[in-house]
Amino acid sequence: MPGRWSWLLEEVGLRKLIFSPLVYRYIMGELRGASDLVKCALCPNMCRHACPVSIVDGRETTSPSGKARLGMLVERGYVDLDRDVAEAIYACLSCEACRRWCYFSFSVDELLRPLRGRSIEEGKAPRGVQALLSNLSEHGYPYGEPRSQARPSGGGVVYFPGCVTTEHLPELAESALRLLELLGFNAQPLEGVCCGAPAYYAGDERLFKRLAARLAEALESAEPRLVVASCPSCVHALRNLYPSLGLRVPPRVLHVAELLAEQQQFPGKGTSLRITYHDPCKLVYALGKPNLLRELLVRLGVSVVDPRRRGDETFCCGYGGTLPFSHRELADSIARERLGELKEAAETVVTACPACKLAFTRNGGRVLDVAELAVSLLGGERGG
Amino acid sequence: MSFRLTQRLRREGVPAERVSAFIERVKPVLGERCSTRFSDLVSYSRDYWPISLHWLLKGEVPSLPDAVVWPESTEEVALVVSAASSLGIPVYPYGGGSGVLGGAVPEMGGVVVDLKRMRSIRLYEEDFIVEAEAGVNGYYLESYLNHRGLTLGQIPQSLYPSTVGGWVATKATGQFSTKYGGIEDMVLGLEVVLPTGEIARFPPHPRSSTGPDLMRLFIGSEGALGIITRVWLRVQPYPEERILQSFVHESFEEALQAVRRVLARGAKPAVVRVYDRIETKRHFYAFEEAYGKVLTIVILEGSSEVVRAEAGILEREMGGKPLGEEPVRHWLRTRFDVREAPEFAPLGVVFDTIEVAAPWSRVVELYHRFKEAVGSVDGVLFVSAHASHFYLQGACLYFTFAGVPRGDPTEFYNRVWDAAMRATLECGGAISHHHGIGRQRRPWLRDALGGGYAVLARVKAALDPRGVMNPGWGA
Ligand SMILES: Cc1cc2nc3c(=O)[nH]c(=O)nc-3n(C[C@H](O)[C@H](O)[C@H](O)COP(=O)(O)OP(=O)(O)OC[C@H]3O[C@@H](n4cnc5c(N)ncnc54)[C@H](O)[C@@H]3O)c2cc1C
Ligand code: SF4
Ligand code: SF4
Numbered sequence: 125m126p127g128r129w130s131w132l133l134e135e136v137g138l139r140k141l142i143f144s145p146l147v148y149r150y151i152m153g154e155l156r157g158a159s160d161l162v163k164c165a166l167c168p169n170m171c172r173h174a175c176p177v178s179i180v181d182g183r184e185t186t187s188p189s190g191k192a193r194l195g196m197l198v199e200r201g202y203v204d205l206d207r208d209v210a211e212a213i214y215a216c217l218s219c220e221a222c223r224r225w226c227y228f229s230f231s232v233d234e235l236l237r238p239l240r241g242r243s244i245e246e247g248k249a250p251r252g253v254q255a256l257l258s259n260l261s262e263h264g265y266p267y268g269e270p271r272s273q274a275r276p277s278g279g280g281v282v283y284f285p286g287c288v289t290t291e292h293l294p295e296l297a298e299s300a301l302r303l304l305e306l307l308g309f310n311a312q313p314l315e316g317v318c319c320g321a322p323a324y325y326a327g328d329e330r331l332f333k334r335l336a337a338r339l340a341e342a343l344e345s346a347e348p349r350l351v352v353a354s355c356p357s358c359v360h361a362l363r364n365l366y367p368s369l370g371l372r373v374p375p376r377v378l379h380v381a382e383l384l385a386e387q388q389q390f391p392g393k394g395t396s397l398r399i400t401y402h403d404p405c406k407l408v409y410a411l412g413k414p415n416l417l418r419e420l421l422v423r424l425g426v427s428v429v430d431p432r433r434r435g436d437e438t439f440c441c442g443y444g445g446t447l448p449f450s451h452r453e454l455a456d457s458i459a460r461e462r463l464g465e466l467k468e469a470a471e472t473v474v475t476a477c478p479a480c481k482l483a484f485t486r487n488g489g490r491v492l493d494v495a496e497l498a499v500s501l502l503g504g505e506r507g508g
Numbered sequence: 509m510s511f512r513l514t515q516r517l518r519r520e521g522v523p524a525e526r527v528s529a530f531i532e533r534v535k536p537v538l539g540e541r542c543s544t545r546f547s548d549l550v551s552y553s554r555d556y557w558p559i560s561l562h563w564l565l566k567g568e569v570p571s572l573p574d575a576v577v578w579p580e581s582t583e584e585v586a587l588v589v590s591a592a593s594s595l596g597i598p599v600y601p602y603g604g605g606s607g608v609l610g611g612a613v614p615e616m617g618g619v620v621v622d623l624k625r626m627r628s629i630r631l632y633e634e635d636f637i638v639e640a641e642a643g644v645n646g647y648y649l650e651s652y653l654n655h656r657g658l659t660l661g662q663i664p665q666s667l668y669p670s671t672v673g674g675w676v677a678t679k680a681t682g683q684f685s686t687k688y689g690g691i692e693d694m695v696l697g698l699e700v701v702l703p704t705g706e707i708a709r710f711p712p713h714p715r716s717s718t719g720p721d722l723m724r725l726f727i728g729s730e731g732a733l734g735i736i737t738r739v740w741l742r743v744q745p746y747p748e749e750r751i752l753q754s755f756v757h758e759s760f761e762e763a764l765q766a767v768r769r770v771l772a773r774g775a776k777p778a779v780v781r782v783y784d785r786i787e788t789k790r791h792f793y794a795f796e797e798a799y800g801k802v803l804t805i806v807i808l809e810g811s812s813e814v815v816r817a818e819a820g821i822l823e824r825e826m827g828g829k830p831l832g833e834e835p836v837r838h839w840l841r842t843r844f845d846v847r848e849a850p851e852f853a854p855l856g857v858v859f860d861t862i863e864v865a866a867p868w869s870r871v872v873e874l875y876h877r878f879k880e881a882v883g884s885v886d887g888v889l890f891v892s893a894h895a896s897h898f899y900l901q902g903a904c905l906y907f908t909f910a911g912v913p914r915g916d917p918t919e920f921y922n923r924v925w926d927a928a929m930r931a932t933l934e935c936g937g938a939i940s941h942h943h944g945i946g947r948q949r950r951p952w953l954r955d956a957l958g959g960g961y962a963v964l965a966r967v968k969a970a971l972d973p974r975g976v977m978n979p980g981w982g983a
Contacts, residue, residue, distance in 0.1 A: 126799055131789035136889045144889065144912040146855040158854035166564070166850035168556045168606050169669040173647035182578055182624035182643065184605055185551040193564070194547060202512050202567035208547045225668065227845045432655045 161199065161235045163228060164192035171222040175232075176440045177215050177447070180458045186215035188222045188232040195239050207250075210243040214250050215454065218325040218445030219405035224436055233325070233445065240327025252449035253326050260323050261331055264338060266449075267291050270316030275342065282348040282374075283311040286355030287322075288443075288478040290315045293493075296478055300354050300380055300495040306502050307387065311352060317342050319361040325445040333369055336361070340371040351377045354495065356406035356477050364410065379407065380495045381476045385420050395501055400429045400469035402462065402484070402491075403438035404477035414438075417476050417494065424501055429469040439465070441475075443483035459483035513550065516563050517610075517947075518571040519980070522617045526595050527574045530619065533591040534577060541578040541625070548576045552602060552620040557610040557948060558860045559921045561853040573600065573614035578625040582699060582707055582737040585621065589735060589976075590705025592619055598979045599703075601731040603643065603674030606666040608861070609946025611678065611730050615980040621735060623673050631656065631743075637696060637712055639740050642673025658743045661688030661778070664942075665844060673736045678944040679728030683843065685897045686771075687778035687809070688744070690942065691727070697740035698723045703733070703972035712740035725967065730944050731978040733971050747778075747809035751819050752836035757802045757828040760784045761872050764895060764903065767804070768868055769825040771900050775818040779807035781839070784875075786892035787908070791842070795835055804828070805836045852910070857889075858917050859910040862928050866937040867902035871895070874935040875905055881931035885924050887911040897941065904941040926951075945982045953982050 129151040133141065141148045149155040157163075169189040172178045178187040185194070194212055197203040213236050223231040243249045244257065259268050266287050271294075276282045283304060285297040297313065304311040320335030339362075343351065351374045353359050362377045378386075401417050408414045414435040421428045433439045442448070442458030463484050466473045475481055476494045484491040527544075534542050543549075553569035554560045560570050574597075579585045592599045598618030605612055614620050623643035629652055630639040638660070640649055646667040653659055663682040664670060674680070676698065681690035688694070697712030710723035726733055757763040763782045770777070781804065783791060788803040795803070806822060808815045823830075852859055866874045875893060882891045888911040897904040907928070913920030929952040932939050939956045940949060954961045964982070968975075 125796060126789065126793040128793065130793060131786060132890070135786050135789065135892075140889060144857075147852070147857060147889075147912060150851075150855055155855075157851055162565075162854055163847075163850040166561050166853055168666065168846060168849075169604070170844060170846060171668065172604065173645050173668045179627075179645060179648065182622060182627075183548065183551070184602075184622065185548050190551050193551070196564075197513070197550070197567070200567065203546075203550065208545050212547045212551075225844075227847050432652065437651075 160228070160230055161192055162196050164189055164230050164232065164235055165196035167192075170227070171225040174221040174225050174437070176217060176219065176221070176442065176458045176462070177454065180461050181215065181454055185212045191216065191232055192235055195236055198239060205239065205243055205246060205248055207248050210248040211250055211450070213239055213243065214253060214446065214450040216445055217405070217440045217442070217447050217458075219440035220409040221405060221438075221440065224409060237325075237327045241329060244326070244328050249326070250450040252452065253446050256322060256446060256449045257326060257328055257331060260318060260335060264335060265316055265318055266322055273316040274313045276312035276314050276346045276348065278347055280348060281309045281311040281350045281352065282343065282346055283313045284351055284353040284358055285313060285315060286353060286358045286478060287318050288482055289354050292482050293478050296354060296481065296493050296496065299493065299499045300352070303380070303495045303499045303502070304352060306499065307383070309350070309352070314342060314346065319358045321357045321361045321365075322446055322449075324361065324365065336366055336369055336371055340366060340373060343374055344372060348374050349376065350374070352380055352383055353377065354380055354478055354493065356404050356411055357479070360406055360410040379411065379476065381407070381416055381420055382413070384494065384498055385416060390424060390502060395426055397472060398427050398429055398470045399472050399474055399497075400431050400466050401434070402431070402441065402466055402473055402475040402480055403434055404475060404480050405438060405440040405444055407476055408436055408438050417474070420494065421474060424498065426474075426497070431466050431469045433465065441477075441480040441483040443479040448483075455483070456487055459487045463487055463489045512567060514568045515553070515571050516568045517613065517615050518617060520616050522574055522597055526597055530591055530595050530597050531575060534588055537584060537587060538577055538579065541580070543576050544574065549573055552576050552614065552622070555605040555607045555610060555612040557608060557613065557946070558849060558853075559858070559918055559948075560610065561849065562858065562917045565854060570610060570613040571615050571617065573620045574617050576620045576622060578622050580625045582701065585701045585735050585737050586705050586707055588619065588621055589701050589703065593704055593974055593976045596974055596976065599735075599976050600978050601673070601677065601735045603671035603677065604645070604666070604669040606670040607674065607678060607946060608943050609948040611944060611946030611978075611981065613947060615947065618976075623671060623735070623737070626737065636743050637740055638743050639738065640672045641738050642671060642736050644672045646670045646672065646675070653743055654746060657746050659746050660694060660741060660743055662691055662694060665846070668844065672739060672741075676727055676736050676739055677730050679942060681897055681942040683896070684778040684807070686780050687776045690897075692724070694741045695723070695727060695739055696742055698726055698736060699738035700726050700734040700736050703974070703977040708734075728944065730946065730981055732968060732981045734977060745811075747811075747815075749809065749812040749815045751808040751815055752806070752833040753808070753819070753822060754803060754805045754831040754833070754835040755826045755828040756798045756831055757804065760802050760875060763802045763804050763828065764871060766826045766828060767895075767898055767903070770821055771898060773821045773825060775808075775821040777806045777818065777822070778809045779805065780896070780898050781805050782895045784893050786890060787894050790892065792835055792838065794838070795831065797829070797831060798835065803831070803835060805839050807836060856912055856917075857910050858913055858921050859908070860921070860924075861906060861908050862925070863904055863906045863941040863943055864932045864937045864939060865902060865904045865941040866935060870935050870937065871903055871905065874932065874937050877935055878905070878907060878928060878931045881927040882907070882909050882924055885911070885920070885927050887913040887920050888924065906941075947980060950982050
């Protein structure tokens, strides 16, 4: 059967092609061609429609390919990596929606991370990011002194709420613990130790490794048979990023929604509530579960109204990656945009990520975490 | 800010004090939405003009603007344009920057007006009309409509990066055009900020006979006659059924004739694409029965009864060898794959597409003469084509060429374009079917319009006495 380039060899002819040695070697697989960043820089922005930053900010500067273009110009020495350029390179939610549409399977976030690292080293990263990193470095927690330093003791099940929950949504942690109890797990919380994901997305690889090692150690000493987390970013870090650093992680790390989905049946009382849902980008793209939340809600007996963008076309809440630290106003505008869209479907929104809940709540939304909804349906106290 | 970028096109600059005066006028209203930051200026120095990819790789951009603004309402656009116009500062509207001819390049410096912050949508469901601000993203609009059981039917390959305003400004057309038409068939009403800053509104009607159709003046005007801020578009029910079919013919001519017969019988497929031998090999190499021949793919869509009747016509008139649904599915999966340009430009390959149109009586002649003319330019590796937008009167031929120039890439590029445009004019073809004029096609605009060029020049002078709107376009 003819291959991808047979037509070129046949129609152009070997003789002409040999006079174009780069082309010839490329199609013969002997040459890798340009770097991924350069290819992305030369793309006409074929994922722009999916990028929340690009849609809401509206600037070419912060569009997926626009950021890659600036990155390429910096790498090639045509443009300096000053604060202005660094700000554009940080205008990203690390949501990976771009990868979903990219025929190259690029994630702009990933392509730009090395340059973010360089801007940190050169003291050019946005001030909010610098403050975040210095808190992480000093306290191992994004917001300064941790509010709680709960540590579990040997064996059993560990509940890992994640820093956003601990800092901003303690009631969510309570509901999650109550839910675990209802499901028959006697879980103990582990709090005040960041998984390192914010440092990872900020581009500070060394700090990420340090934080990851710290959490891995804390978990190792607790020896849990199961870790349940509320934040899909933490699950992604523990499940997918830690092993690539050679760190040992507990045998099972599950997001609350994944644990719920494993239950055979729910003794719940059902509800007549009309609810819509927001699929968190990390659950959809990083954990590869585009339909999990919706399926769970249907099984819980909720009357579900689909929002316009959902599943593998979800739209990040605005609080992904380090955007709320580097571009707080833009992050809130994205949250309002998404919330408006969700409200077209229903007043009450269920999600499965504390950052999404925080983003929407701060911008006037009525939002329940899936743990809070589940507790109220499965007979516990009212959630959220 | 220090940078080592060269500006390739910049002809004249705007005196700094005029730029400052402009900023003083608009800043109190726009605030942060008026920028002179370098990261913004460099990001608006170009669109998707393929030759500029080669420039960019060498640290050259077409031209830097002096400022970029992001208005959020028609009134803000009017403020920006009237300030710029009274100061004689060039204004360049900018949508998605997916134009492929340098149309949005701020050649003379001045201010780029990005419309992407204007993106509200309003649906008049009973009337099958949607109102969209100019900056609405293409896919965003289509998915908004699909969620409500509707479609616009405008699916250009640049659906993801482009904007509604850009579509109207370039008179764009989509992959499903044989049924739904081009954007000009969808626009029912339009709002535009004139080069002097006044707002003109042409409200939507099913049809109207109230003097000449002035609204049409702005469709395809590429930012030279004003800034389109809002449009009213006709929408359709989302298709109930879709039928996919493909056919193999021995020659390009034979396949084109088959499509002509289908259209003459009154069938209106949404998608019809006839690929010449090279393109059949290039895009469908996995389909052995088509390899070395000419493949046609067809999508019929709409209400079931109509679509089935059309399928009957297709079956009777297409001839050739039916190849089923799979090649069409393959096209549906790969139709937004544009990896070749970013892959090959860094290898020194100069690559572009040129879309032209001709009536049935001359389309085959145009196909051959174009291929011959471009193929004989030194350095060209191949020229291929597909026909992808059909009318009862003729078709669009969409050519692709690639070459590895021995000397300056830009000179090579211009030689190819010259050969292509001359061949098209000699065959009585339209030099652009849907990409527009921009900066790349301006040398041939006068010839293409003949006596009509004077009309264009007078309209331009009347609407834009100070010549501020997209100066350099078409000139
Ligand atoms: C990969 C790819 C595939 C493409 N496929 C197609 C296709 O299938 N069909 C097709 O027709 N085209 C296609 N194009 C060309 C291009 O996408 C279209 O011309 C599109 O309509 C441009 O829209 P934009 O919003 O990106 O406009 P821009 O590139 O930003 O601007 C184009 C021109 O219009 C002017 N302009 C933009 N917005 C306004 C406004 N609101 N008011 C006045 N003037 C304005 C600009 O000044 C410029 O002159 C393709 C391009 C690419 C890169
Ligand atoms: S991520 Fe892929 S689709 Fe998006 S701009 Fe880069 S190359 Fe294009
Ligand atoms: S990761 Fe998300 S925010 Fe960042 S460029 Fe991709 S789509 Fe945009």
